[in-house]
Amino acid sequence: MRQYDNLALDNCIKCSICVTNCPVTRVTDKFAGPKQNGPDLERFRLEEPAAVHPSIGYCSNCKNCDVACPSGVSIATMNSKAKGEFVARHGAPLRDQLLARVGLMGRVCHLAPALVNWGGRVKLFRWLGEKLFGVSKDMTLPQYAGKTFYQLMRQQKFAPGRRKVVYFPGCYVTYNTPEVGLAVVEVLAKQGVQVLVEEFNCCGLPLIANGLLADARQAARGNIQQLQKYADQGYRIITSCPSCNLTLRREYHELFDLDTDSLNDHIMDVFEYLNELARQGELVEPLNPLDLRVGYHQPCHLKAAGCGVPSKEIMDRIPGLQVLGLDAGCCGLSGSYGFKAEKYPISMEIGSNVFRAVEQMGVKQVITECGMCQLQIHHGTGVAVYHPIQLLALAYGTAK
Ligand code: SF4
Ligand code: SF4
Structure with a gap:
């Protein structure tokens, strides 16, 4: 029997509020829903891990069920574990293996970003992508920036600040929207805060969402090790991506049972950090009017x-x-x-x-x-x- 997980399974009062708040269940009957995949089947999985409904791949890991549950049941985490069990037994298609490895894809696509961006717009390639790999021909593909966030940062010069924080940019900022990362650094520089930059693993959320839990756990361990040394020195760890933030703060512990207690108090969304500065009376007011x-x-x-x-x-x-x-x-x-x-x-x-x-x-x-x-x-x-x-x-x- 699997060790009893601390996911508040017994708190479920079968109210089905999670079902009414699940956006996937609202629009399709292909998904059995959060209650059935979550607490209902989790009871069986404690005895038999293979008790996974085949529709589990339709859970989008949005976590609206967790937010809605009045009893604090960690439904989405149960679903992620079930998806991991399903993938471990049945494997993941090549498409999911690639989509889940966002950092690797970023590094490869950055060998020729203009070519990748052009290819992503050509209808014939998109049609082939759907026929061969199952990637939707209709969805807009992310554009890769000419230079990564880290390349751009090496070209910047910022004065040493009164305070220092470390920034965890995440893969999308690193490879696709480095201008967001630069804005974080510039806004913090305006507050006299110096941003330390170091390359991290992908937070692992795309791996988790595709059921590749062993690889996600490995990414998590690497990140914790890197981030812990900053936390030990008292630095704040700043994120600008809510999914990275949630993964570092919650998933590493809830899903992988990794010890993040001493790390969690240091991890903050950039706006949480700016609010903290405001409370301390140290926020420089943004004065340029934006008529928007x-x-x-x-x-x-x-x-x-x-x-x-x-x-x-x-x-x-x-x-x-x-x-x-x-x-x-x-x-x-x-x-x-x-x-x-x-x-x-x-x-x-x-x-x-x-x-x-x-x-x-x-x-x-x-x-x-x-x-x-x-x-x-x-x-x-x-x-x-x-x-x-x-x-x-x-x-x-x-x-x-
Ligand atoms: S919302 Fe929570 S308590 Fe209600 S059925 Fe879903 S898991 Fe159970
Ligand atoms: S995490 Fe999955 S089960 Fe929960 S609301 Fe989102 S799609 Fe539904």
Whole structure:
């Protein structure tokens, strides 16, 4: 019998609130749902780990079930473990193996980013990608930046700061949107905070979401080892991606039972850190007015992190900026989920509430902290989508 997991399994009161809050269950009957895959089958898995419903691959790992559960059951973690068990027994298709290795894909695509970006736009290649690998021909592929965040940082010069933090940029900032990482560094430099930069493993979330738990655990161990030395010196560890933040803070412990107690207090979203500076009276006010009306989308993993919307209080300080909450639920992309041909229609159906909210509000720009939400909202609406830190950098006059 498997050791009893501390996932609050016995707290389940079978209310089915998780089912009504699952965006996947809302739009398709291909998925048996969070309750059946989670606590219902977890009881059997304690005796027999193979008790996994074959529909488990349809869980997008959005964690809305965890947020909604009134009893604090870690449903999404049960689902991730079940998915890992399923993949360990049946294997993962080549497509999932590739989509899960975001860091490796980033390094390879960066050998010729312009060529990769061009290839990703050619209809024939996209059609072949769907026929041969099962990658949706309809989904907009992420564009690779000409230089990675680390390459750009080597070209920057920042004065030593009164305080130091270490930044965990995540793969999407590293390879696709390094301008977001630069905005983080510039905004913090404005506060007299020096950002230490070191290359890390992918946080491991794409591996977890694709059931490749052994590789994710290895990535987690490497990151903990690297980050611990900063935590031991008292440095804050700053993230700008809510999914990286949630994975470092919660998944490493909940899913892999790794000891992150002494690390967790040091890990902060960049806006949580800016709020901390504001409370200490050390935040430099963003004074450049931005005459903009933008929609705000809260990523599911920021919701799951339970820290509210830390960017809100900071964005409220920017003169002239009007931020309207879209409040329309999950965008549907969920990392690699919406890139899979069989899941693309589900992903778009889930995201349709967000797309409609953007249209109804009539906003031409949207801000959201998650790179994948940025991609999906742009894909579904055509509007420009930014990380809030980019607008803040504009208000400080530091954006490049
Ligand atoms: S919401 Fe929580 S308590 Fe209710 S059925 Fe789902 S897991 Fe059980
Ligand atoms: S993680 Fe998301 S998709 Fe998976 S069961 Fe929970 S709510 Fe549904």
